[in-house]
Amino acid sequence: MAMELLIQIMLALFFIQKASAQESSVAKPGCPAICGNLTIPYPFGIGTDCSANQTFTIFCNHSISPPRAFLSENVKLEVLNISLELGTIQVNTPVITNCEKRSNDQPLMSSEPFTFSDTQNRLTAIGCETVAVISQEGLSVGGCLTFCNISSIKRNNSCFGSCCQTNIPPSLKLINASLNSIDGKEGCGFVFVVDQNWFGSRTDVYDVTNLEQVPAVLDWRPTGACNSFGPVNSSTKSSVCGRNSLCTDQGLCSCREGYEGNPYLPDGCQVTCTSLGVVLVLAPMCLYKVMKRRHKRKLREKFFKRNGGLLLHQQVSSTETNVETTKLFSSKELDKATNHYNVDRILGQGGQGTVYKGMLTDGRIVAVKKSKIEDDNKLAHFINEIIILSQINHRNVVRLHGCCLETEVPLLVYEFIPNGTLFQYIHDHNEDFPLTWDVRVRVATEVAGALSYLHSAAAIPVYHRDIKSSNILLDEKYRAKVADFGTSRSFSIDQSHVTTKKVQGTFGYFDPEYFRSSQFTDKSDVYSFGVVLVELLTGQKPIMAPRPDDEGRSLVTYFISAMEEKRILDIIDLRIAKDGEKEELIKFAELAYRCLHLKGRKRPTMKQVAAELDSIRMSHGSATAQQNYEDVGYSVSELNEAWDRSSTYTSSTAYISFTVDAEPLITK
Template structure:
């Protein structure tokens, strides 16, 4: 809400009174339809003018909490207004059971005449109510003026405390409406738990250089959502005597744990106690439990000398809300709660009211729905895995044809008698043989690829060579070499058992030799010592014989151009 200048038909204070009156009227209309819970002690007034006065506050002796006079509300006829509630010398506009009090706080004004002489209307507001603290979440401290500084003093954690604010400007050209950043207006946050406050506005040079457009310094505490700065306030705020402000209130200066063991504990039945949070001050507050409403500070028995027969927190009849139990249900109120029951002729099935006798139909429908859903899920899964399996089969067929599988089958059939032991393996057979090519099965690695140790289904131990790359242009030559290699039968040449053509690069399956390579025996110190010159000469002779066999004794000469000790095994 923006401030209204008093030079017009309606000033800020008048506008506030009008808005407050409209709000009160609307609240009264709504409250008339609601259940009225007791707010005050018996035989005590629960209002002053248009303001409700809930206990622990009261307007007369014996009606407010006796441990602190801070809860006394003076219901006077001050300022020509009938029944105006006051705390000290400040008007009260609202008291909340949740722990807040809305008041009208005075404006600190410091004015000068054109020659720089202070005027007599200067004010320095103060508030000394130890049970109340300035709400840090609802208020801010503001200073307005172009030759202004202001201080806010108070008690914080038992010690004196002060904060200040500075506002300067030479003219109105740099002032931005809505901005309170130090040019014509400054504002600061208020520390938590501040009590017993006073504040004042001051001038650096008695407004001598800015008097034509700003003769006064102003300082005030105001609700955050009630103020938006305007350059017009540099002159008009001297007509605003008070501003809306919020105080926090609590009971005593003890925690719930301590207070509950004392005779002056105030929380009534069906309520809970909560300590103040974030250091906003000492004491505790009371709150009605869920399912209850009313004033939690009232309780059974004799309270502050007054007999009281019923707790302030009373059961809420949730069934007054017709939306609580929709459909074919009726609402049944319980103490602190409620439940929904079906109307006559209906009963609950899965939290839904259905006609009696229709349970079997509903269960059957639910059962059929569940079965249908399961069938649908199983069907979708079966189709998905079927399509996936079909894709894998097609990919295997593609690689088999790509790697010359048909040509190899034809050659094998042409050499059936001489190649009875030669086999075309499937990918599943070799995966099983190598435990899905587990790293622990690796016998050796190199630029050509990796060799794995495998165990076939008949417990034959084999060496499976998995090459890195393949040459599609050499497929026919590869198949012809396969046919030749499978026909080799020499005791010093490792036998080729077969191959697998269902992968991108063909896999070769060889006879497994257990004693390692010649390179291991020659270069390993512990093994080389066992190789006498006679054994070394014999190995060389047998290698030469094997090479001679490959070069001249096979149906197709195999010329080995890269003889290495790492490729020769010791049988």
């Protein structure tokens, strides 16, 4: 009891000490450290008496609510962040434009008294056939050229085409920017110097045209030694670094090993818990830090076990996979990448979790999926997705970069696919990127090729088990990427099927043969893909809205009926009816028809499907299609009856889990 009481007293003393010393450890003693929501560390200071010299004086404008910081009262550069470790300061700089309503008569960007960082900034321009040039003292020192693109280019979140970027030369303080049209015509363009980390993390980089200012990074570190600032006070004379600190090769002050704090303050570097000769007054702080680190470590270990870390290890030990090369990200790394999982970074939400856009330290843009783990079954799906994707290397399958298991909920890190899902383009009639017949055949061919690879060419064959248009993503060039392998299964080459205790799938794409037998085969994927083909052909959703003629509640029955009655051309999506050759449309429909055969053994393999789609894509209607439809083995009424029975079906050996696609997981 006495020991516990002593610990409580020491912790209480520490928190009192910490609260009183927190502000003084940042700013010069007796000076304010906060302006609005921004911390101002020394050598910067609010007012001339609180900074190292006039160069580092910050003006805090209290007439604004909340107060905002500026480099000086005359230079209207708002300060957004100050980094002592990097020697940089982030400020707002203007977006220069020649648009009539926002014309800027003074296209001058000034970083006085500091310089624009040539490593962290990029000169960026947005416009149509626009030349952006930066000059200093009348000499052109850089520039870039934009091109005119169709409006769909704006869906892409990287800068190319109607957006261009270039590096800026080092040591620039004043930048004169100009915009000119290539053909001399009047245009509307934008040019700005921007922090590339901020710009690259935008959901839509073209939104910058709606802003008047953007963040840029200035370099405030001295060139040469740390004494370039001049004297700080009488005790340090020519050095700006305080006691127990040193001047690094980058010209910045840094606390010596065993010390931490603000190295620019005379006594800013304080002894840490790892140093020798710790005085008794620091014991509470040391104890608190040790306990905090121990608690965080135990929490990470707890999450790692709960999120399947041991299960993943067992899977790696029992299978010949490349899981050991899959990166385990730290929680700190992904928290920084997603800006603390900011709501502005959300790409989409669904039943399996939330997907955020993130930027790793190496500059890669990624999608971070924060999974919903409610039971052991979903945890198994999560680990299964890691195992499956670690085996796959295909251009039309979404790539897994790694995972994080030490957080409260597990995280998966994928390559970022910017242009949404095939489901959106089929059913939302997006005008920015029209889904033409050529595009539909190409996308279908790419997906079929990926599934053929999974079934017959991968090192360990894989059944996807949830093929649907909302699990097909489109990348920056609108190429197909198959995603979501949570319910997928790998199998040995001599296996013909997988028997599952729980029958799972998405209603409308579900293989009726699998439903009856609980045996999932490669032909079950073929059936689901056949539904996607019908979606592409008709523009209809797998579960159709009630129709006046009541032709059936599923797209499959609607399509089968049209095929049997020789009126397939009547149900073709109007957007492609005049675009595609009649023979190609019929061939495409016939292939989908065979994929939907009631008996799996009579369906084509995915390899055959991919070959036929490639033939359709290459033929451009040169061959004459024959409407010789093989009997699919059931009538429309039988199919309707089968689905009616499925809604009330029960079994002692199988559990049924249907999902209905209302909203795809990734929406942007």
